[in-house]
Amino acid sequence: MQVNVTVNGTVFTREVEPRLLLIHFLRDELGLTGSHWGCDTSNCGACVVWLDDVPVKSCTVLTAMADGRRVRTVEDLDRGGQLDPVQQGFAECHGLQCGFCTPGMMMTARWLLDHNPDPSAEQVREAISGQVCRCTGYENIVRSVLWAAKHEGGGT
Amino acid sequence: MTGRTDVPPAGGGAYGPLRRKEDARFVRGKGHFVDDIALPGMLHGAILRSPVAHATIRSVDTAAALAHPKVAAVITGADLAERGLAWMPTISADVQAVLATDKVRFQGQEIAFVMATDRYAARDALELIDVDYEVLPAVADALLAMAPDAPVIRDDLPGKQDNHVFDWAAGDKAAADAAFAAADVVVAQDMLYPRSHPAPLETCGTVACYDPLDGRLTVWSTSQAPHAHRTLYALAAGLPEHKIRIISPDLGGGFGNKVPVYPGYLCAVVGSMITGKPVKWVEDRSENLMSTSFARDYHMHGEIAATRDGKILGLRASVLADHGAFNGTAQPTQYPAGFFHMFTGSYDMQAAHCTVTGVYTNKAPGGVAYSCSFRITEAVYLVERLVDLLARELDLDPAELRLRNLLRPDQFPYTCPTGWTYDSGDYPRALRLAMDIAGYDELRREQAVRRARGEYMGIGLSFFTEGVGAGPKSQMDILGLGLADGADLRVHPTGSVVLAISVQTQGQGHETTFAQIVASELGISVDDVEVVHGDTDRTPFGMGTYGSRSTPVSGAAAAVAARRVRERARIVAAAMLEVAADDLEWADGRWQVRGDPEQGRSFAQIAMAAHSGLELPAGVEGHLDASAVYNPPNLTFPFGAYICVTDVDPGTGEVRVRRFIAVDDCGVRINPMIVEGQVHRGLADGVGMALMQAIVFDAEGNCLGGSFMDYLLPTSMECPSFELGATVTPSPHHPIGAKGVGESATVGSPAAVVNSVMDALAPLGVRHADMPLTPASVWRAIQGRPLRTDLAAS
Ligand code: FES
Ligand code: FES
Numbered sequence: 001m002q003v004n005v006t007v008n009g010t011v012f013t014r015e016v017e018p019r020l021l022l023i024h025f026l027r028d029e030l031g032l033t034g035s036h037w038g039c040d041t042s043n044c045g046a047c048v049v050w051l052d053d054v055p056v057k058s059c060t061v062l063t064a065m066a067d068g069r070r071v072r073t074v075e076d077l078d079r080g081g082q083l084d085p086v087q088q089g090f091a092e093c094h095g096l097q098c099g100f101c102t103p104g105m106m107m108t109a110r111w112l113l114d115h116n117p118d119p120s121a122e123q124v125r126e127a128i129s130g131q132v133c134r135c136t137g138y139e140n141i142v143r144s145v146l147w148a149a150k151h152e153g154g155g156t
Numbered sequence: 157m158t159g160r161t162d163v164p165p166a167g168g169g170a171y172g173p174l175r176r177k178e179d180a181r182f183v184r185g186k187g188h189f190v191d192d193i194a195l196p197g198m199l200h201g202a203i204l205r206s207p208v209a210h211a212t213i214r215s216v217d218t219a220a221a222l223a224h225p226k227v228a229a230v231i232t233g234a235d236l237a238e239r240g241l242a243w244m245p246t247i248s249a250d251v252q253a254v255l256a257t258d259k260v261r262f263q264g265q266e267i268a269f270v271m272a273t274d275r276y277a278a279r280d281a282l283e284l285i286d287v288d289y290e291v292l293p294a295v296a297d298a299l300l301a302m303a304p305d306a307p308v309i310r311d312d313l314p315g316k317q318d319n320h321v322f323d324w325a326a327g328d329k330a331a332a333d334a335a336f337a338a339a340d341v342v343v344a345q346d347m348l349y350p351r352s353h354p355a356p357l358e359t360c361g362t363v364a365c366y367d368p369l370d371g372r373l374t375v376w377s378t379s380q381a382p383h384a385h386r387t388l389y390a391l392a393a394g395l396p397e398h399k400i401r402i403i404s405p406d407l408g409g410g411f412g413n414k415v416p417v418y419p420g421y422l423c424a425v426v427g428s429m430i431t432g433k434p435v436k437w438v439e440d441r442s443e444n445l446m447s448t449s450f451a452r453d454y455h456m457h458g459e460i461a462a463t464r465d466g467k468i469l470g471l472r473a474s475v476l477a478d479h480g481a482f483n484g485t486a487q488p489t490q491y492p493a494g495f496f497h498m499f500t501g502s503y504d505m506q507a508a509h510c511t512v513t514g515v516y517t518n519k520a521p522g523g524v525a526y527s528c529s530f531r532i533t534e535a536v537y538l539v540e541r542l543v544d545l546l547a548r549e550l551d552l553d554p555a556e557l558r559l560r561n562l563l564r565p566d567q568f569p570y571t572c573p574t575g576w577t578y579d580s581g582d583y584p585r586a587l588r589l590a591m592d593i594a595g596y597d598e599l600r601r602e603q604a605v606r607r608a609r610g611e612y613m614g615i616g617l618s619f620f621t622e623g624v625g626a627g628p629k630s631q632m633d634i635l636g637l638g639l640a641d642g643a644d645l646r647v648h649p650t651g652s653v654v655l656a657i658s659v660q661t662q663g664q665g666h667e668t669t670f671a672q673i674v675a676s677e678l679g680i681s682v683d684d685v686e687v688v689h690g691d692t693d694r695t696p697f698g699m700g701t702y703g704s705r706s707t708p709v710s711g712a713a714a715a716v717a718a719r720r721v722r723e724r725a726r727i728v729a730a731a732m733l734e735v736a737a738d739d740l741e742w743a744d745g746r747w748q749v750r751g752d753p754e755q756g757r758s759f760a761q762i763a764m765a766a767h768s769g770l771e772l773p774a775g776v777e778g779h780l781d782a783s784a785v786y787n788p789p790n791l792t793f794p795f796g797a798y799i800c801v802t803d804v805d806p807g808t809g810e811v812r813v814r815r816f817i818a819v820d821d822c823g824v825r826i827n828p829m830i831v832e833g834q835v836h837r838g839l840a841d842g843v844g845m846a847l848m849q850a851i852v853f854d855a856e857g858n859c860l861g862g863s864f865m866d867y868l869l870p871t872s873m874e875c876p877s878f879e880l881g882a883t884v885t886p887s888p889h890h891p892i893g894a895k896g897v898g899e900s901a902t903v904g905s906p907a908a909v910v911n912s913v914m915d916a917l918a919p920l921g922v923r924h925a926d927m928p929l930t931p932a933s934v935w936r937a938i939q940g941r942p943l944r945t946d947l948a949a950s
């Protein structure tokens with residue numbers, strides 16, 4: 001089937017199998033390998049991207065379901081080469097080790113801060129609770145997001 | 157960072173909480189992982205796996221799969237057997253089936269390998285393969301596997317009549333028995349350290365590319381030990397080693413899971429040779445959890461002997477170790493039970509003895525893997541639980557009992573009853589600091605108040621000593637390869653340098669910390685050091701990253717190579733300043749004339765001169781490049797004190813970890829920020845292992861932990877905000893005084909959580925329950941009917 005998906009501001013028209021998962025469309029068809037895949041059961045959140053401005057697990061979305069819609073991935077997080085405060089926060093506060101969960105965590109964090117510019121540590125924990133990090137014990141991810149909230153220069 | 161320390165940070169000029177170099181690519185989504193690789197014409201591999209745990213294979217019919225329009229080739233065990241590759245050596249002197257030929261011996265075992273033009277088609281084709289199984293009785297219980305009438309799993313081994321793998325012992329039995337005979341008090345406990353899985357967020361995978369023209373094989377692999385893999389491919393597949401290049405790109409975590417060579421890797425290699433195309437194989441999560449290296453699975457009996465006033469006299473342990481269907485544990489050959497016999501831990505005692513028996517079961521092969529420091533995790537858990545049980549028996553505070561028995565600083569270097577020589581330590585200082593951060597006495601007062609109100613609050617301690625940085629070549633090897641690591645340091649004329657190392661980061665930040673080591677030694681900026689790793693064509697031989705060995709071994713090699721460079725620079729500086737080399741001293745990051753510090757040359761000035769026409773003394777080559785191979789004289793022995801505060805709901809059995817305090821001493825900290833990050837990770841492991849993580853089997857050998865729905869990992873909701881502290885006791889034999897730390901918290905923390913929950917439940921008379929302390933398991937323990945947590949309740 002044919003799909004038209006707007007990814008990071010560019011419209012892509014592609015012929016795809018109806019069963020193709022969005023994560024594989026992004027990674028294998030478009031070469032956007034920043035979003036990762038980490039589980040078979042929608043548990044890990046390594047694949048989180050935005051679909052029409054809402055974080056989704058792209059391993060649980062068919063490409064067909066994204067037809068005519070907008071997708072935003074980690075590759076679109078910076079602004080004209082300037083790191084987003086969330087990206088800066090992760091680097092500042094050692095919010096990543098292997099970096100595999102990081103794109104998904106940052107996409108969720110960006111969404112959180114857009115909707116709650118001054119979250120508590122508890123609210124950050126809740127926001128990322130559907131995602132798994134095997135490296136950081138979450139402590140520094142929480143600190144990174146709080147750092148970003150503090151250094152936000154006007155939001156998105 | 158918020159960590160507290162009672163000593164100032166030590167180390168060279170570039171040490172400190174530097175932000176990581178590697179983050180620039182990761183935060184932009186530009187990390188480069190194995191599954192990101194796409195080569196022209198690349199085929200995608202998928203593995204057909206056994207649905208049953210034990211069965212004879214009558215036939216494998218691949219005709220329909222081969223007829224699939226997108227399938228390029230299918231490999232079976234029979235195909236591999238023709239090439240002599242149906243079996244491969246494990247890293248524990250056993251063999252493992254690559255693709256099964258005779259029987260399957262665990263659920264998820266590899267049977268056939270399909271290569272197709274896309275990953276979905278490869279999966280489709282698996283469904284077209286027809287395997288005829290004759291199901292055999294399976295044994296998933298280590299205790300039953302030792303029974304005389306148990307089905308024999310490894311009938312491929314000549315003459316094998318049982319499931320016994322090895323017997324091993326350490327310590328002095330007579331001395332231990334004498335200590336026990338003289339004791340006022342003996343406390344014993346059976347405990348299970350259940351099977352778990354490291355589950356890095358990135359699963360294992362590979363891209364193999366064989367070039368038939370020049371016979372070169374390039375393998376991108378999720379490998380913690382690229383050089384060891386290269387040698388294994390050469391030995392297993394008979395390929396010339398100089399034609400093999402292993403590239404380990406960014407790894408999405410490892411924790412031991414990415415040490416072995418897995419059947420899928422070899423299938424991709426053979427597949428590329430057969431098809432002439434690059435072949436990618438990346439396992440899915442169930443494959444990762446069901447077939448790659450598990451960890452733990454130790455059935456332990458421990459006994460501790462003491463005087464009535466709380467002086468520990470001796471320790472005994474006997475262990476039944478479940479190794480699964482093939483013995484693939486990753487540990488030095490000389491130690492089939494790893495370093496378990498460091499089980500006297502941090503305490504001063506006269507005697508100890510332990511025995512370990514290994515057994516085959518119809519469960520996934522492997523072993524050791526998961527940040528365990530070669531089985532010290534199991535040992536620490538055993539002794540720390542026993543010490544708590546002893547405290548309860550003696551009606552002593554567990555902190556007080558520990559303080560009475562911890563090794564004293566003046567006892568170092570200390571040789572423990574089973575023969576390990578600990579390098580350095582100040583244990584009471586670490587425990588007191590942890591108690592201070594926790595507000596220990598206040599916590600005990602709060603607990604008393606809550607108990608009076610009928611609330612169940614627990615305070616659990618653990619103290620650990622690890623031996624990491626394997627290791628001395630005279631004492632340990634893996635498959636005959638000594639555990640030394642090389643470092644090459646190239647110096648460019650402008651004074652910037654490239655360090656090539658053999659170890660492989662999986663998130664530990666080597667590109668930053670190794671640059672800090674070199675920068676400190678040479679008085680240059682960290683930005684002027686480029687660290688190359690993960691490519692066997694570009695780096696010197698070494699055994700890789702596991703067992704917390706990067707800093708103890710490879711970090712030492714980097715420091716030694718840098719010091720060689722510095723000595724070469726001294727000769728050049730002497731020629732530049734027209735003085736004798738002996739008249740120079742290294743100060744403030746430059747060589748300068750003793751007593752005349754104005755007269756000196758920076759490293760960059762010297763580097764340029766070394767490449768110039770400057771006349772050098774006879775026999776001096778010029779240039780500054782140097783290399784080193786570091787064969788450690790001993791392990792390093794990090795230690796720490798952990799305190800975990802929990803609240804338990806006796807109605808539901810739910811445990812909340814309220815606080816977790818961790819004081820770690822890993823000697824000199826190159827980058828305290830990275831050290832703290834590693835400790836955070838291990839503390840999360842402790843929460844997970846103690847409360848959630850277990851790979852459970854049913855009686856037929858069905859794995860019930862094959863997904864993240866069933867194998868529960870801690871999330872941000874289960875982990876508390878960790879409170880860290882540090883003491884610094886340098887290692888006397890390590891060039892920069894550092895010790896390993898990557899596994900410390902994984903090793904030390906589970907016991908603190910379990911001790912805390914048992915402390916909470918003490919008023920209910922609960923003495924012990926096995927991990928994981930799920931609500932069901934806690935509730936059952938409260939009812940006086942503890943669960944066997946490794947088997948499905950029947
Ligand atoms: S890949 Fe794990 S939730 Fe999407
Ligand atoms: S940084 Fe490795 S999984 Fe989160």
